[in-house]
Amino acid sequence: MKKDDLIAPGHRTCAGCGPAIATRMMLRATGKNVVLCHATGCMEVTTTQYPTTAWKVPWIHVLFENANSVASGVREALDAQGKEDVHVIAFGGDGGMADIGLRAMSGLFERGHNILVVIYDNEAYMNTGIQRSGSTPWQAATTTTPAGKVSKGKEQWKKDMIAIAVAHHVPYAATASIAFPFDLEKKIKKALSIKGPKFIQIHTPCPVGWYYSSEKTVEVAKLAVDSKMWALYEVENGVKKLTYKPKETPVADYMKLQKRFRHLSEEDIKEYQKRVDENFDKMFDGRQ
Amino acid sequence: MKKDDLIAPGHRTCAGCGPAIATRMMLRATGKNVVLCHATGCMEVTTTQYPTTAWKVPWIHVLFENANSVASGVREALDAQGKEDVHVIAFGGDGGMADIGLRAMSGLFERGHNILVVIYDNEAYMNTGIQRSGSTPWQAATTTTPAGKVSKGKEQWKKDMIAIAVAHHVPYAATASIAFPFDLEKKIKKALSIKGPKFIQIHTPCPVGWYYSSEKTVEVAKLAVDSKMWALYEVENGVKKLTYKPKETPVADYMKLQKRFRHLSEEDIKEYQKRVDENFDKMFDGRQ
Amino acid sequence: MLKQIRVHGRGGQGAVTSCELLAIAAFKDGKYSQSFPFFGVARRGAPVMAFTRIDDKFIRLREQVTKPDYVMVLDPTLIDVIDVHEGITDTGIIIVNTSKSPSELNIKTKAKVVTVDITKISLEIIGAPFVNTPMLGAFAKVIGEVSLKSIILAIEEKMPEKIAKKNIDAVKKVFEVTKL
Amino acid sequence: MLKQIRVHGRGGQGAVTSCELLAIAAFKDGKYSQSFPFFGVARRGAPVMAFTRIDDKFIRLREQVTKPDYVMVLDPTLIDVIDVHEGITDTGIIIVNTSKSPSELNIKTKAKVVTVDITKISLEIIGAPFVNTPMLGAFAKVIGEVSLKSIILAIEEKMPEKIAKKNIDAVKKVFEVTKL
Amino acid sequence: MTIEKHSPGGIIKDVGSTTSNKTGSWRTFRPVVDTDKCTGCGTCERFCPDGSIVIDKKKRKAEVDYDYCKGCMICAEVCPVKCIKKEIEQK
Amino acid sequence: MTIEKHSPGGIIKDVGSTTSNKTGSWRTFRPVVDTDKCTGCGTCERFCPDGSIVIDKKKRKAEVDYDYCKGCMICAEVCPVKCIKKEIEQK
């Protein structure tokens, strides 16, 4: 059995779980000297079924929407105890952090706590059975944005959390992907080396919610990046920088692996490709 | 008595209230065909003391933090009734909208309701007696960020709500000031002509909370703009445009009128000027 | 008389659907029925259970089935992991999807054990190892509480035509080959 | 014996401070006291009230003062707007900050009305029309429930030195010029 | 003791009814328009927080509604021809 | 009926204790490393969601911990030399 991981096996994520990969990678970068404040969600429910826990770092879960404010309290309490060296991470899914938890995150950013906020983004509420989140991509089907007679999946574009974090003028914000472990770990380490609030959003495919078979998790993650559905970049003090140049593979390659997009026609996908290209160009208009 | 105003006199705002001016100006631009969803705060408490009301448009107040979600419900209900032509405005102070109401606002933006969100920004929680808000400027003294032996007023920079709205990719976001009524009314009208979520933040000095005498409200507002403490601009589909070129008067001129800054030394103000200049330059780096 | 059925499977294998179809079929047979999953939080791959009750009158009971009359096991590997026979009445029947014979399975029970290689049939007819629906053919055959006809009707009602067809074929095949 | 005082002013004029200082001063005189504002939501400029109670024992009452023994009016324009004498006992005293004489004021009451031009004194001594503290000089003089000495002590305790000094001077002056 | 019957939820149908609250009584200063100088430009009207100025369309002069004017004196400050005087309110 | 005494608030002190939950039983497929081909590069270890691969430092070979491996087969997919075989789990 692996002894050095800070998350033990035996947890109950589905086979091939992207968030579980992200968690392992993240903890490899943080080391032991950290307190994790975790929002309700897949990674939380599957790792702590009393009286067992997968975690080997101090870990707290309170509710779904308040990981960021719990972290704020933990941070200040630790500082009051002279433990400024301990890292504090607010950790949770896209739903818990970017939707219902957004006020708390905004508060954390605004107050400027020395905390790293990490979202593992599996693009829906998975723990409750694949409902739409703000982070669900455009036209992806979920149980609450089903493709039906009068609808074509989610109507809105994916919520741009990094932009929102940057709008809070945090010193460091970045995206990451489980398909790029070195990039991911480097960003976590870099973030932890910076004082103040920082933000990392990790793209973490979910075989169950995206409807692909479990061994494809890393491939799907990689295709997301290479098709520009998910750009890898960081924003340091307001300066944006791509950390990986995507291969520009067609979005169709990414989509066809996943049943959540299968209702889209060729035509639809063409339109999709156009919007993705435009979006990417707008984001990286030579000002990287 | 004025008959054409959509807000009647006799309300209980303090003499010289900036938000009251903003409200009059806003309603002049909206016309009657509007439903106002108002967050708890000065303008709400002072205008509706049962059984009297100052409002002549349909108006609803529910709680402090939910004007945006109440508006979402109103909007969809009106649409369901075929009243797409009726404007819906979510209206409130900086505290109710940008702090405690931020999650709801983000949700509104993300879902893309056809709603205009308007913040009147008096840069603190005035209704409860001048406590800090995210929108309070750097180093301003409030009752919860007092200037004391070990502190110099608010420690953080003013929350950048327009950037946050823009990060949600709303089709239209703008700032305004009561000192520039034509600009303000034009922006409201323009916003209402665009479908989808839009955002306007109006700078509204408050004689009581900023500690200046009541006749100075408009002067203070104007100095904020001219000193670049508050830039007038709009962002249409991501494109930023200054709508007024500030006169670049020293921030000191603005500050010295207000006791909330009086604890700052010459030195402090110099530093302040530097940060304001930098900030402005960063915001408008030739890419207007 | 009240009959209680428990189905063992793995998250994602459709044990719940087995039970649901069974309940619907029983209802079509003129009986009252009820079906529900084990109220757990299992993720895909983890062992799961589901239940069906069949009776002549409206079923008011809502507790878990702890003393099943019949048990169905969708995945033979479960037998090593959990006691699939737990609580079964001595006169009960356990149907296991496996290529092995009952004696090869290590199930310590007085209940009757029936085996049938449904996976094989499914792969042949459906083209994928979906065993939850075909398993009902075995139920109809050896237990008979529910008619084959009603099972087929239930499948037709609940599934898109194309998928239904294949499943019905498989159910029939399983019905054919299963024996006590 | 319980004495109840009501102060009328406008939001921002410091009626609450008058009452607070009075309560503190009474306490320094060895009495028990209590002070509280009218629990309203008034904005600056709007008429406001505040109250003080003075007694020999701990005051448990928390209701508003509706039958004051003494009333102080910081702003004479209020007299036209509200009934400053409402509920006052017949033996009560009303002190009004005004340049007018009691008879010129239209207060319909059996209580005694005393006037003194505190604004003038404040402008002279403090350099601004802050009348709430100086008003206490009149209270000490004509009502006497609270000693001038204690009022001065209270001011010293509660205000920054420089401001305290001016206010004390004003209080003394008001004490001097006020007469029944 | 009789309870007034309120509309359920406290809905107020009488819109604009704060006019029953004469905030003119709050005034310590009184803005007085010098009608000779006033150009009727409407600037004061636009900025008055209390909607207490009307521009007489015919006369093209500003008129203060003293029933509500709280005396903030913003009008005087913003008037481009400085024709509004600040007086101490006397009653 | 006896109530177990839980630590107040349900705190779990025994960290990493999910190891009592042998998720190996969930497996329908079994990854089998061809140790001849394996270069010990560690890619599979890095991507395994369940921390169920150890690289034997001495042998420089990947070893699957079947107690926990759920059989997702990610390791097989990511292995640069494709030396992990997918077998059907037989028990």
Next chain:
Amino acid sequence: MCRSMSCKMHKKRNRTKIILKIRDKMVKKNMQILEGSRAAAEAVVLCKPALTVAYPITPQTHIVEDIAKFIADGKLTAKHIEVESEFSAMSAAVGGSAAGSRVFTATSSQGLALMNEVLFAASGMRLPIVMQVVNRALSAPINIWNDWQDSISARDSGWLQLYCETAQEVVDTTIQAYKIAEDNNILLPIMVCMDGFFITHTLEPVELPEQKNVDKFLPKYKPTHVFLDPEKPMTQGPFAFPKPYMEMRKQLSDAVDNSDKMIKKVHDEYAKTFGRKYGNGLIDEYKNKDKKTAIITMGSLAGTVREAVDAKDDISLVRIRSYRPFPKKELRKALKNADTVIILEKNIALGTGAGALYDEVRSTFYDEDGKKKILGVVCGIGGSEVTVEDVKDIAEISKKKKNGDIWWLMK
């Protein structure tokens, strides 16, 4: 119990049985086997709300997923908002209702707890919102299973609370709820409560009323009270001073207390139209004549108790259907002859030593003549099972207990 086939009682029973069987057949014709959640969602479709609002939470998810699907498929024509939190769910429901639309939402547990502040606003504003509440335990620790702590702890909120025993009752009650809520003398929001998993995740026979009959019973929503409309501007949600505030609270309090009549009336009307009834609408008695020991409970647990009552001659069931308003009068009547009353409840009023019903029931009988033994049992917390055997045991144990005793059913 008499076993003779010639016994008169027996014959009568048998005849009744036959009649029941025939009726049963007829009823069954229109029945289908549905998941409780699906039945709940189908009921919503029948009520034709113009606006549905939701945020997912286990075990309410299937309901809102079904509704989303119905809308996507055009089966329900409504605006649907997938909000970003339950706080917004209830806020949007308030907005939609205030704008004059019929609205629907559903939640559970943490979601209900999160809405708490808005719940009070919704009732204070007198908005006829209907919400299905899927009962689930509250954190911490986090637990997704059924108990009633969530809605019980919202009992002061001014919402009516109706607890359902079966999926069928959820359907019927949802339809009734709109009719009750929207009555101009009521104008109150209502929670239709159902046990998580036990109801929501169980497939059982349900009859869905026909749309045209529902349309007659619950006509298209046309509010006659004032709502947000630029044609008729008004102000809603003002600031109130002590006097009008207290008066409005009194009005609210009276409206809640007096809604019992409307609940009964609508329930009776429904029974006439659709042939199904649940006791008198407020409480539902089972074999409660001359029994000396009565069991009070709510929700799906009543089914279990029915089984126990059938198995044990000396106990009866009094199910509380309307928990808010609390049916004191009905309980007094129904339990006049009971010597022992056992309250089975899946909630804890922490710091009172009992569940919330315990004090309320005991208070109900405080000034009645003759002392009953009133006992409290806390059970089924966080999804713990309560079986028929358990209920029978409790009835036995109760004989040895003294008045006022409270115990927990721990296993």
Next chain:
Amino acid sequence: MCRSMSCKMHKKRNRTKIILKIRDKMVKKNMQILEGSRAAAEAVVLCKPALTVAYPITPQTHIVEDIAKFIADGKLTAKHIEVESEFSAMSAAVGGSAAGSRVFTATSSQGLALMNEVLFAASGMRLPIVMQVVNRALSAPINIWNDWQDSISARDSGWLQLYCETAQEVVDTTIQAYKIAEDNNILLPIMVCMDGFFITHTLEPVELPEQKNVDKFLPKYKPTHVFLDPEKPMTQGPFAFPKPYMEMRKQLSDAVDNSDKMIKKVHDEYAKTFGRKYGNGLIDEYKNKDKKTAIITMGSLAGTVREAVDAKDDISLVRIRSYRPFPKKELRKALKNADTVIILEKNIALGTGAGALYDEVRSTFYDEDGKKKILGVVCGIGGSEVTVEDVKDIAEISKKKKNGDIWWLMK
């Protein structure tokens, strides 16, 4: 009443009066006139929390403004978080407490309602947080004045609730609260409740204990239970299945119920050290010997009732100080001889026809011998005044009322 100066009783009374006067003088020496909010904030300083968290709401604002000022001036050395909502206030308090620090927060009304979900989590996680709750009415309509609806409606949350009569009691209770909460057998959060405006905005005489004595009574916080610490990793806030969940709830329930002993113990200890006590810590009786009519109430209204008791020979006061845990045993003892019990309460348990205390008190006496007349009066809602005259009137009116009657004090 005897007026003769030679009457023995009288003499004794006079002597007591003199003694009291002397004691009074001594006590008064250390007293100062403070605003209630200031007194509350000063008490917090004395308790030396390492972390304070707050969000402003009328009428709690002065407390948190004072604390902010104390910190700005270096009078209190604590980290202070000005959060963006009360939900975050309580969440940050939970985080801080879980990380092993003594934390403080304060709120009121809507703020408390907004925290609701977190309240349950805080107690479930057994975190010894102390919160001053400034009691204020709940929306809608919005109203900023005092009643108890906010904290009463949080009565299930597993927080202990102590209601204070005076600013002095707020000071003393805040200090006691930490000692109670942090005891390893308790580990529960506590609300120190005080009436908005009546306490917070009133200046009155208060004695602040000396810091060194408080330090002795309440030593520096050194949690001996487990907390978040990378040196000793642990997991807090797990998912729990029905069995452990129900067991933990039972443990919580027992902890709340049994905290009465600790409340009394700490109260007694405090009385010994600081010379002030409030009844027995749970309830506080006034002239309650042989009186036939007793008035039960809480908070600052007790002061008004005391005045009425002094003015009227036939009534007495029993003030509930500890509302959670609810002091059933103490009430039974204190009201053994009462014929009539009048409950004066500033809250409404909507749908029960009464305030929340009504059912709880009646249940308390359900199985006592001899019938008392127990009456409920809903009063002081949304800041409506309750005067001494009102209380006297109520006592008179009660004579004509029959057992169980409930009425509202409307003016």
